[in-house]
């Protein structure tokens with residue numbers, strides 16, 4: 001499968017280049033950087049530390065997408081929305097790992113999925129997607145007597161909060177409870193907040209150091225507490241998940257898919 005990595009100079013971009021180079025059946029055919037980036041013109045393999053791959057980083061995605069079967073995208077919401085339109089034009093697979101997407105962005109991705117095969121997830125790891133299934137089940141089983149709080153910690157450079165994974169886990173809990181996350185989520189608390197409303201789903205965000213990604217969903221009841229957690233130890237995990245998603249999407253019809261579809265966890 002011929003793959004393009006966009007955001008090639010980023011933390012995830014470099015991991016993705018390495019994962020493509022190390023996966024049988026895949027070939028890197030393009031690497032896209034932002035206009036003006038110092039990475040432009042560099043060999044993508046050298047940038048990623050794998051040794052030369054004969055693919056130079058460019059800021060012109062159109063001709064590159066035209067020669068590809070799929071694009072791996074961990075960039076920013078605005079960039080992802082514009083790459084989705086190009087992926088739709090080229091009728092290719094678009095794997096979206098970018099987080100911080102807003103409702104209007106999702107609407108645009110869904111429109112692009114009429115022609116592209118979009119696989120989008122706030123977390124591409126097997127562990128987190130399995131965790132989401134367990135959270136859904138726990139939320140359905142425990143009911144409103146148990147307060148749900150989602151806690152996450154990431155490195156100091158992360159720009160969005162709550163993390164895409166925290167929101168994915170919050171959605172799973174809301175599905176289990178058969179409530180709307182949008183209506184029941186509490187994203188921050190400060191000052192005299194009053195007592196907790198039964199049935200709310202709370203989020204707490206920690207940022208610091210080099211933490212790759214840690215998430216816990218806490219079910220706090222009267223006299224007992226259940227905690228379901230995941231710790232990512234290496235970004236390569238997400239990159240390998242993204243390559244797996246691209247390979248899975250290769251022979252699928254245009255549409256909007258998630259990592260749960262890729263991993264066969266959608267009925268969990």
Ligand SMILES: NC(=O)C1=CN([C@@H]2O[C@H](COP(=O)(O)OP(=O)(O)OC[C@H]3O[C@@H](n4cnc5c(N)ncnc54)[C@H](OP(=O)(O)O)[C@@H]3O)[C@@H](O)[C@H]2O)C=CC1
Pocket residue numbers: 006007008009010011012013032033034035037074075076079096097098099100121122123124125160164238
């Ligand atoms: N779903 C998942 O499993 C995971 C998701 N993520 C998400 O992936 C995203 C990226 O994370 P991370 O790699 O740490 O962030 P970085 O900031 O290190 O990387 C983002 C890269 O995208 C580039 N970029 C932004 N806009 C454009 C554009 N228009 N054209 C080309 N390149 C562009 C940036 O360029 P420049 O530096 O020049 O601005 C940068 O190199 C985040 O949203 C993060 O939350 C991260 C890990 C796992």
Ligand SMILES: O=C(O)C1=N[C@H](C(=O)O)C[C@H](O)C1
Pocket residue numbers: 099122123154158162163164165166212213214232
């Ligand atoms: O920005 C990151 O680093 C990560 N982002 C994703 C998120 O927002 O959940 C996934 C992972 O936790 C790392």
